[in-house]
Amino acid sequence: MPVIESQLDTHSDEYKNNRAAMLSVVEEFRAIENKVVEKSESQRAKFEKRGKMLPHDRLSRLLDPGSPYLSLMSLAGYMRHDDKDGTEAGGNSIAGIGYVSGVRCMVVASNSAIKGGTISPAGLQKTLRLQAIAKENKLPVISLSESGGANLNHAAEVFVEAARAFANQARMSALGLPQITVLHGNGTAGGAYQPGLSDYIVVVRNQAKMFLAGPPLLKAATGEIADDESLGGAEMHATVSGTAEYMAENDADGVRIAREVLGMIPWNEQLEPQAPLQWQEPLYDAEELLGVVPSETKKPYDVREIIARIADGSEFLDFKNELDAGTVCGWIKIQGYPVGVIGNNAPITAHGANKAAQFIQLCDQTNRPLLFLHNTTGFMVGTEAERAGIIKHGSKLIQAVANARTHKISMVIGGSYGAGNYAMCGRGLDPRFIFAWPNSRVAVMGGQQAGTVLRIVAEDKQRAMGLEPDPKVLDLIQQTTAAKLDAQSTALFGTAHLWDDGIIDPRDTRKVLSMVLDMCREADRRPLNSNSFGVARF
Numbered sequence: 001m002p003v004i005e006s007q008l009d010t011h012s013d014e015y016k017n018n019r020a021a022m023l024s025v026v027e028e029f030r031a032i033e034n035k036v037v038e039k040s041e042s043q044r045a046k047f048e049k050r051g052k053m054l055p056h057d058r059l060s061r062l063l064d065p066g067s068p069y070l071s072l073m074s075l076a077g078y079m080r081h082d083d084k085d086g087t088e089a090g091g092n093s094i095a096g097i098g099y100v101s102g103v104r105c106m107v108v109a110s111n112s113a114i115k116g117g118t119i120s121p122a123g124l125q126k127t128l129r130l131q132a133i134a135k136e137n138k139l140p141v142i143s144l145s146e147s148g149g150a151n152l153n154h155a156a157e158v159f160v161e162a163a164r165a166f167a168n169q170a171r172m173s174a175l176g177l178p179q180i181t182v183l184h185g186n187g188t189a190g191g192a193y194q195p196g197l198s199d200y201i202v203v204v205r206n207q208a209k210m211f212l213a214g215p216p217l218l219k220a221a222t223g224e225i226a227d228d229e230s231l232g233g234a235e236m237h238a239t240v241s242g243t244a245e246y247m248a249e250n251d252a253d254g255v256r257i258a259r260e261v262l263g264m265i266p267w268n269e270q271l272e273p274q275a276p277l278q279w280q281e282p283l284y285d286a287e288e289l290l291g292v293v294p295s296e297t298k299k300p301y302d303v304r305e306i307i308a309r310i311a312d313g314s315e316f317l318d319f320k321n322e323l324d325a326g327t328v329c330g331w332i333k334i335q336g337y338p339v340g341v342i343g344n345n346a347p348i349t350a351h352g353a354n355k356a357a358q359f360i361q362l363c364d365q366t367n368r369p370l371l372f373l374h375n376t377t378g379f380m381v382g383t384e385a386e387r388a389g390i391i392k393h394g395s396k397l398i399q400a401v402a403n404a405r406t407h408k409i410s411m412v413i414g415g416s417y418g419a420g421n422y423a424m425c426g427r428g429l430d431p432r433f434i435f436a437w438p439n440s441r442v443a444v445m446g447g448q449q450a451g452t453v454l455r456i457v458a459e460d461k462q463r464a465m466g467l468e469p470d471p472k473v474l475d476l477i478q479q480t481t482a483a484k485l486d487a488q489s490t491a492l493f494g495t496a497h498l499w500d501d502g503i504i505d506p507r508d509t510r511k512v513l514s515m516v517l518d519m520c521r522e523a524d525r526r527p528l529n530s531n532s533f534g535v536a537r538f
Contacts, residue, residue: 015291
């Protein structure tokens with residue numbers, strides 16, 4: 001295949017400025033992640049006094065040493081609800097995809113070092129998304145649970161929708177996806193159903209407590225007086241109620257048992273062996289991805305410079321480039337996996353929409369995964385665009401994106417504005433995975449454009465009422481609108497609202513893509529032994 005010849009000058013001042021700007025936003029989101037870890041770490045003495053491990057340590061002990069790990073939604077809920085300074089980002093859970101006893105699985109740890117691991121609205125949204133990923137990619141789930149249940153300050157936003165998480169657990173069990181929970185501490189009310197709906201429960205002696213109503217509520221509701229241990233302690237559930245399958249002596253022992261349980265399931269044995277894929281590394285260093293995207297958001301660049309640094313051998317076969325150069329379509333391989341790529345060098349025109357829609361159908365026909373590299377101001381507007389049928393052709397593109405059966409992966413590397421976000425398979429079009437670079441922006445339009453639009457609308461309204469427009473009022477409308485939209489379009493705002501599955505360092509793009517492509521391939525090959533109702537305890 002043709003090889004991309006990079007035009008990037010890595011010695012230029014422009015490149016150096018772009019690199020510095022990108023490193024700045026990388027360091028910003030990493031610093032926030034570290035603040036969450038530091039807040040958890042501040043509770044170490046308290047946990048150790050109780051004979052417990054911190055949630056991060058539990059997760060580290062669970063994962064196979066040195067194995068690949070993909071963190072998911074680490075900043076969900078950032079500066080939302082009760083998070084005033086960013087230290088409570090993550091939805092009070094630590095989650096990702098990693099390897100346990102050689103099995104790739106979803107791992108989730110309640111971050112009980114922060115607010116007792118209580119579930120915020122963002123935490124619930126994160127849980128539902130994690131379950132969707134596990135279900136779609138046929139991943140076993142291991143939960144290291146210790147949660148005070150719903151955050152009562154936001155109970156009305158959590159209670160009704162929380163039922164979906166339990167329904168998902170039941171349906172995943174019926175699909176044949178094993179779920180293992182280690183209960184390290186409290187599991188009350190809804191927090192008891194999470195382990196209860198798992199296929200295997202490990203309880204930690206003298207730590208785990210699982211009941212529908214704790215002693216205070218029990219006394220208030222019925223007048224009965226009972227202590228934690230007799231009401232719902234680990235030993236009672238392991239020896240009397242039969243709710244738990246295994247009892248561990250401490251946190252580390254509980255993690256060990258979970259690893260052994262998963263290791264005894266013949267999960268990988270169900271897959272037929274496949275010949276290993278062969279590939280060449282890109283000709284250009286991934287480090288250079290830091291300086292590709294201009295620090296000035298309005299400045300154009302060629303998306304092929306990014307493709308050259310993620311594609312095997314930097315090879316790229318263009319599709320219909322002569323028809324419309326603004327929408328870039330073509331074929332590459334990533335660690336041997338064939339992929340169709342769609343990227344943006346300009347707004348999406350009628351020709352560009354037609355070209356991309358046809359390209360999507362070709363990939364769907366041959367079951368090639370689609371990779372969308374977002375950097376679009378949206379669809380072209382104006383008299384000429386309307387006469388060319390931009391609505392008609394743009395609708396066809398969105399239809400193609402929505403209905404394509406092949407795997408769709410999105411990477412938001414720049415702006416993703418307006419209906420261009422839909423055409424490039426944004427969150428609302430249900431990509432298999434969607435990640436964001438820390439410089440990226442997602443919004444209905446740019447802040448400046450939004451401010452100008454509302455200024456014109458307000459001015460026209462005042463004139464229609466027979467009033468003379470007040471420039472100061474119009475300036476205020478324009479400035480406040482622009483500031484609001486700009487603040488609500490950042491990568492941090494988007495990831496806080498779960499518009500993506502996490503912000504990544506641009507240098508990790510190829511690594512992340514190869515991991516999720518391998519997951520998609522394995523899910524396609526994996527048989528599941530489904531039944532009607534899942535596994536129940538009798």
